[in-house]
Amino acid sequence: MSTSSNSPDEKQKVIPRDAAYWAKQTSFKVSNAPSGSLNLNVDGRKALSPLQGFGQMWQKTYRVRLEDTNIQPSEVIKTWKENFPKFWPKGNRFYAPLTGIAPGEVALLNLSMPVGMKLSTGVVVLYADDESFTLMTPQGHMFAGWITFSSFENDGCTIAQSQVLIRANDPAYEVGFRLGGYAKEDRFWQDTLKSLAEYFGVKAQVQTQKVCVDPKLQWSQAKNIWHNSAIRTTLYTMSTPVRWVGQSFRRKPETNN
Amino acid sequence: MPQANVVMNVRKLNNTVSIIDIEGEVSAFAEDTLMEAYSEASSPTTRTIILNFTGLEYMNSSGIGLLVTLLIRINRQKQRMLAFGLSEHYKHIFELTRLNEAIGIYDTEADVLAVA
Secondary structure: OOEEEEEEEEHHOOOOOOHHHHHOOOOOOOOOOOOOOOOOOOOOEEEEEEEOOOOOOEEEEEEEEEOOOOOOOHHHHHHHHHHHHHOOOOOOEEEEEOOOOOOEEEEEEEEOOOOEEEEEEEEEEEEOOEEEEEEEOOOOOEEEEEEEEEEEEEEEEEEEEEEEEEOOOHHHHHHHHHHHHHHHHHHHHHHHHHHHHHOOOOOOOOOOEEEEHHHOOOOHHHHHHHOOOOHHHHHHHHHHHHHHHHHHHHHHHHOOO | OOOOOEEEEEEOOOOEEEEEEEEEEEEEHHHHHHHHHHHOOOOOOOOEEEEEEEEEEEEEHHHHHHHHHHHHHHHOOEEOOOOOOOOOHHHHHHHHHOOOHOOEEEOOHHHHHHOO
């Protein structure tokens, strides 16, 4: 039987070369919400890995080949980071952090849901280097998990890829995804990659690969529904007139003084 | 696709416990190597798979994703995953990604074998 030779003390002294690429923490705190954004369901939430979600665990990979271009993977990722919101399908807003996509930064998402519903949530940049970056979701997001955007060379061609590793966060989301939400999610990332490819002058089909990593539901996580951002955003929107009335009553004494 | 810059050595300690020694980089390109190592480490009687991260030199978020899919595969076989040899940096990454809530993490091989 062999045993490992490196002493733990020696290992602690070496700074791994990935150290600068990881977030120092994944707490959700938005200090300056961009104008026009709805900042709900983000502050104070915990980040979730795919292990803390409720639904089936899926790994979905969306890939586009940037044929006949000389673009390098690092250029693809640089462009993607700098223009991330522009590549999103219409009707959905990604409010990038003011400092750009960098480890630990939080972005706000205002998304369109079925029947005209809106969903306000966020993501934190878990990891970002020159050839990939990863966004991790908070409690209440549709998904528990992360999505990694990367670029690499394959057979002399640069590939751009999005890969999600996710579970639906709670039972309500799981039902929604099985009733068409998963197909919508596929179109979302396929359209994003098409937009990215078109930016580089490439018209190409997006290859999609789906693997159900874990078909089991995690009933122990059904309680996640308490944080459901779709429900909370809907309640917030519906109560807007009540808040307006309340605010106007609160303002009156101040104007009289 | 770039080659995986990682070597994995499997040690079967007995009928129920196997260790996978990881040397090098854990990224998306390590998938085949890791899954082959797991296939070699696992048998119908194996109950515990231990990952030795003493030789880990680099890991990105795709590498963490790989560990999640391996964990699910191990759990579906009614096995458990344990780990040791993580530096403070990688322990922190396991906390950030909340893998530490699903994988038992120990400092040394002796520590992990005491509970395996």
